[in-house]
Amino acid sequence: MPALERHDDVFVLDLGDTENRFHPDWLAAVNAGLDEVEGAAGPRALVTTATGKFFSNGLDLEWLGGHRDQYEAYIADVQVLLARVLALPMVTVAAMQGHVFAAGAMFSLAHDVRVMRADRGFWCLPEADLGMPFTTAMTALIQARLTPQVAREAMVTARRYGGVDAHAAGIVDHAVGAEELRSTAVELATAQAGKAGPTVATIKSRLYAPALQLLGDRTAPRS
Amino acid sequence: MPALERHDDVFVLDLGDTENRFHPDWLAAVNAGLDEVEGAAGPRALVTTATGKFFSNGLDLEWLGGHRDQYEAYIADVQVLLARVLALPMVTVAAMQGHVFAAGAMFSLAHDVRVMRADRGFWCLPEADLGMPFTTAMTALIQARLTPQVAREAMVTARRYGGVDAHAAGIVDHAVGAEELRSTAVELATAQAGKAGPTVATIKSRLYAPALQLLGDRTAPRS
């Protein structure tokens, strides 16, 4: 299950050591971590990472299969989490030590900066192969981060990007060795911890206004 | 005149061996080809190419000169064709063996992937020189494909991009030798034929919603 630690100015959120799919309990634990991060004061930044082979594989399709009547509420909860990370009033860094798929990849895009392991693991939006089109709101999130060419390739062809290719495509900002992954992310976050606060909150709310409104951010201006 | 052939999973639409301007008969023939492509079932993809020195020079200004009263209906028909290609429920590849100008260049942008001959031929939006500003809908199509910097340069300065420059600018995805052009396009299309279907249709309808709505796509959601 997700767990939060603080090291000086940097909160490190570990998404877990399984496939880290978005089970309702997992969503609750991540939201609890974000409550703590948001509730803290002073300089701070967030690094999100995980343990083992997966960063996150996204939606919990097994749980969904048993709760089809809750599909819409579940997707809404996922989208509100994406909005929450996107709008977080501090710099956020995803340190992707393993596979990053589907809604897990969108969760990574909600962060300001992405650092990916160069030698193993894929970043992929497999929705075109799964028969699960992106919602309008998820589409807006992806378009808020990627160039038109890369958004098209990632969304229409479901390409699997290794770290080096993901860096070349501008999906991730850095591709580094596994042993440097977390330290690189923490270093990037530490350098930006002083940015935390209401100014960055307002900057982000305007920069991502269309995506935030569609995702259902509860704090975004509605006009 | 445009002609359609099928090779295994790939439909190849040849736009003709003239300047391949958008005469009403040419539009009808292209639409008939697209009817066949859309009506087919199973894995499939589209490669659009042409024969000779031109891929397409765009609007049929000579025909327009003799039918000025039909200007608006003609532009609407052209835009609906652009929307149709943009929304096609399969992967589409433009294999540009010759010059690609004006609305011909926009037609190429409606495809998912562009492959251009590296050694000869230009891709160009000459509207700034012709005194014919882009419609709002055409502007949205161009912006859906290109980075802000390249859209600005292409639209405001009417730069002629050879294949290598077009590749560097991200206008085309591949610049290859003339003898490899069609085979490269068919190979790219074949690899994505399995994507054809309603999921990709929905993904594209959301990814390009603003451009599709302005171009007048008849199947796009209106909200």
Next chain:
Amino acid sequence: MPALERHDDVFVLDLGDTENRFHPDWLAAVNAGLDEVEGAAGPRALVTTATGKFFSNGLDLEWLGGHRDQYEAYIADVQVLLARVLALPMVTVAAMQGHVFAAGAMFSLAHDVRVMRADRGFWCLPEADLGMPFTTAMTALIQARLTPQVAREAMVTARRYGGVDAHAAGIVDHAVGAEELRSTAVELATAQAGKAGPTVATIKSRLYAPALQLLGDRTAPRS
């Protein structure tokens, strides 16, 4: 104070030899220069540059401190100037010989092309550090020019880009030696002087419609 000269087809607007902050008198002088540029006929283009260590440091915070009741009107005036440059019916080139900060950086983004000195000077949006979030309209202007990745980095982290880094990020189109700066800009402008006129005006009004409407361009279509 700002001064305008004409060399053949190129108007050169020098923003001054101080920090070139947007004092109301400075705004009036720049607008007077633009009146002359717009009122001229025939082939023409604009190069905007300055003298000394600064291109422009943006808002005149000292003047604002003494005129807080005029804050909204002042910001509106600044935004209308940004819109005016963005919509200018000719090709515009910013030749940045010194520091380019905050609203000065946004003013540079309102130009079609940016040329920056490679060896000294920074381009920076320090708003996240100043506690002054970008207005919605300024956000739209920045997003109309930069890729999503660079807009995010520049706006959220307030990174200072030297000329070489600004070129790598696509913020500027050319980074050159100090002695070549103005001649490079004039050469680029001269080559595009023939584009001046109503077609480019319409192309720009549609290409930048969202930013122009938010900035308060008085000539932009409102639909």
